[in-house]
Amino acid sequence: MTARTLMRSSLVKLRTTDTVAAAAQVLLQHHLRHLPVVDEQGRYAGTFGIYSVLQLTLPTAVLMREGLDNVAFITETAHDLAQRLRERGQELVSQWLNRDPVAHPDTPAMQIVQMMLHSHTSIPVVHRDSHHLEGMISSSDVLHTLLEEHH
């Protein structure tokens, strides 16, 4: 069993040129945690998710590598967080992509499960040569296929 048999091909996708605000709306509309992002040529660029949106409510000094880990002293309100998100709403999703490992159509099922346990997210399936997005595999997809196999 490989990624090809586990993946879903009909996908909701974002484009690298989409804004953060538009992407947040798509996530809410489809009740999804994260979405694959493709460029103008349909090549996979990364993923953008609900946590990508939430992190934009935080100051840069907290987000950056080796930034502040204790933020208990910052007494901001939900209004302040929302304001920061609004200010960043017009930034492009391409600036905030997650670049977790990807699978290829021939990646074995066991490796997919291992990647999933490691990253705790759905796994994008990308064509090995063209880098086009072929599909996504969620943990539910894997479980569903495995239970079907059992019966």
Added chain:
Amino acid sequence: MHGSGEVASAGSMWLAALLFVITYGVVMSEKVNRAIVSLLAAGLMIVLGILNQEAAIRGIDFNTIGLLIGMMVIVAVTRQSGIFQFLAIWAAKKVNAQPWGILVMISLVTAVTSAFLDNVTTVLLVVPVTLLITEELKVKPYPYLFAMIFASNIGGTATLIGDPPNIMIGSATGLTFNDFAYNLSPVIVIIMAATLIPIYFIWGRYLKAAPEDRQRVMQFNEYEAITDPMLLRHCLIVIGLVIAGFIFARFLGLEAATVAMTGAALLLLLANWRHGPEEQSKHVLEAFNEVEWITIFFFVGLFIVVHGVDSTGLLRLLADKMLALTGGNLTATSMVILWSSAILSAIIDNIPFVATMIPLIKAMAPTFGGPEGLMPLWWSLSLGACLGGNGTLIGASANLVVAGFAERAGQPIRFVQYTLMAFPIMLLSIVISMIYLQMRYL
């Protein structure tokens, strides 16, 4: 004068010189990790017969190594308490979150902390708070980061433990914490104040923040930055004891490394005695992992390389050449050391430079009436090597750490842009040092 195992011949002198120059060149190229280069060069010093192992080990200044490791462990534990963030927020609020006032206060906090603890750790922990404050105030962080680089290197110059060159000089000469504080602190205060003047005229007078943005900074609760009050108490007690140990080291007959290592062990005990053995091992390992082992092994290799070169008589020869150049005049020699160490430290790593200069200056003792006569030269070396690091972005490790943060915050500090502003201000600090040395010692 060569002890057992130290061979001196024209051949070994040139071989050692060649090895030394290659080591310097490769370290400067930054193509190979500097610890690898210095350890390999140290190994070759032995393999090629310039030193035997016994002599090589004698060349390692274990007082410097112990002092560095001890202070690194103390800082590794202390940083977990949140004290650095507390100080930065407290300082910002003390000036009612006025942008220029914050720049001055953050610079002072950085300078004072860098005088007693590691510069790199200081900026590593204070820069994120500074970036947060500038973000809240909607002011550009560049002037703040620029001032912090200067403050960390200037503050570090003030004490025996503030900067590696001072640690090396102190260890090699027997100069104490008090000697450094007494001789360097006055000029450091003047240099810090003088550095803030051009920063004010270039950037400071244009820094403005809206009252509502300042109010957001004023609402920060600095006490929430303290993550572990008990740990903080322990850290403050141990740092206080360690500084007292340095101050009374001569009276107690203790070397600096003993004070720092004992302090580190005591802090580890206080921070861990409540935990079980497994938890203790985990915490101790975490603290040891924070020790900059690359720097430590770089020092070990470098001491052997410099000792190898020294044992061949090459540094004695260079010292004679330098004295011939300055006519054996103390003022001229002092100025040559001050200016050359400042300019070179802005471009190259000041650690190998100082390691080389120490035996070279020691060799000048007979000309200047013994070790006492060398005092102005040691202060020239310290001021030049430590302050010179401000001249360029690669002049000191702390500069690169700040630049890394600026890059990640989307406000990069460019090498040329920085140098154009920093080099003249660094030269100003050297001019002040020159006047100070002239007035006090020459």
